[in-house]
Amino acid sequence: MPISVALLFTSPSSSLDISAAREIFGVNRTYLADPWYDFAACASESSASCDACRIERLYSVEELPQAHTVIIPGGLDIHQAPPAALLKAVRDAHDAGTRLVAVSTGAFVLGAAGLLDGLRITTHWIHADALAAQYPRVTVDLDALYVEDGGILTSPGGAASLELFLHMVRLDHGAAVAKALAHRLGMAPQDAAATVQLPQVYEPGGADKVLPEVLSWVTQRLDTPVTVDDMAQQANVSRRTLTRHFRASTGMAPLQWLLAQRVQLAQRLLETTQLSIEQIAAQTGMGTAATLRRHFGRTVGVPPDSYRRWFRARGAGRSLGLTLAPAASTS
Structure with missing residues (x-):
């Protein structure tokens, strides 16, 4: 059976995140893996129509726990509480073992649902302070393109959304399929880690004389x-x-x-x-x-060009004096 992916629309939602999810999961790529994904949208009552996003299949909020994966795009107004029915559906999906994926401000939905305590996540650097203030038991990592902790995946959004979704394809279909898809999309394939892994260089022991x-x-x-x-x-x-x-x-x-x-x-x-x-x-x-x-x-684990971009992006976030949430224990 194809892996079912539900894109949960909030109001508003980032068109870039929606397009990235549709490109990875909503385009028929059975030439890479058969079956591919069963992609659908799930819109809450407060969300606008998603006809313009060319997503034909729709889930009701009550059907959300039936999906294998739920993606919550960015764009949410972080100062407005998500609808109670939407939060209940997200909690029910989590309890049912659904893989939850939050992009940028989508993490605020998971926070409001009470699902982030004790976890390490990432979000867009603009909203990192607000997220840390609202949910002090969450550790916000701004150095990562994506983070996977406790069965929940998060990403800063934008271009990093594609990196996260490609990582999910790697988890679901293997490294060879993910590499082929990255090549098809003109992307540099990333390693399986959620952060850039630096090489470990051993130093000689003090007792050696040679x-x-x-x-x-x-x-x-x-x-x-x-x-x-x-x-x-x-x-x-x-x-x-x-x-x-x-x-x-x-x-x-x-x-x-x-x-x-x-x-x-x-x-x-x-x-x-x-x-x-x-x-x-x-x-x-x-x-x-x-x-x-x-x-x-x-x-x-990444090409030198990508490493340079990643390092500069990390430095840009830190130069703004962003405050991260205090470290919290993870299970």
């Missing part, structure tokens, strides 16, 4: 080709001895450690400079932009 000098020597030459033989010669040991010391002290083989250093340098350059991807590839010793994109995407 590595400190050679590691310092290598990190000063990340823009030039360096082989295992070069490292072994610098350390005045054999390749086998060098590899043994690397694994014992860093948990990595020599070239793995070197690649992690190159990726970490690429991250710093993406964060702090306006250098092109080609220039960063040269400065990190990866040679070409294609090589940098391949290794960076495999290690960090």
Whole structure:
């Protein structure tokens, strides 16, 4: 059976979020996975007609718990309480095991329904303070493109809506289908994590007497080709001895450690400079932009271009002095 997705209309609703949901779930994509999704709208009495959104099937509010997934788009007036019948339907859907998805101010509906306490969520940075003030037991994470906690998924909205919906396709149909859909839409496929995952770079243990000098020597030459033989010669040991010391002290083989250093340098350059991807590839010793994109995407989980946009967006939110909700325990 196809996975049923209900788009819950509030008044007003973001046309961008609606269009993104329809594009992912409402377009017949059985060429990627068969069956695809059974997409419908659910409009409360206070909502305007959704005829303009070209969604033919309609749910009643009472039918909401029958859906596998309910998406609440942004656009809601956060100063106006949602209708009691709508909140009851959302709670009933949650109790029935329905997957709840809130985009931008859609999180306020889940908050009003009492479903966010103790959870980590995300929302649009403009409304983060208001959400934290209304629901102090909620942790608001502005660093994430999307967050999944307690069976509830949230997103800041806008372009991040597509990232969240693509993540849902990955959960439902697998990584290969999600990657194919991302390619079809001209999107860069994201990793399965709700936030950009940074590579873990191991440092050598203090007891090692071989590595400190050679590691310092290598990190000063990340823009030039360096082989295992070069490292072994610098350390005045054999390749086998060098590899043994690397694994014992860093948990990595020599070239793995070197690649992690190159990726970490690429991250710093993406964060702090306006250098092109080609220039960063040269400065990190990866040679070409294609090589940098391949290794960076495999290690960090996103392409370097996407990482730079994500980092700048995070910095823009923090520069506005946004106050996040206090940390809360999660179950």
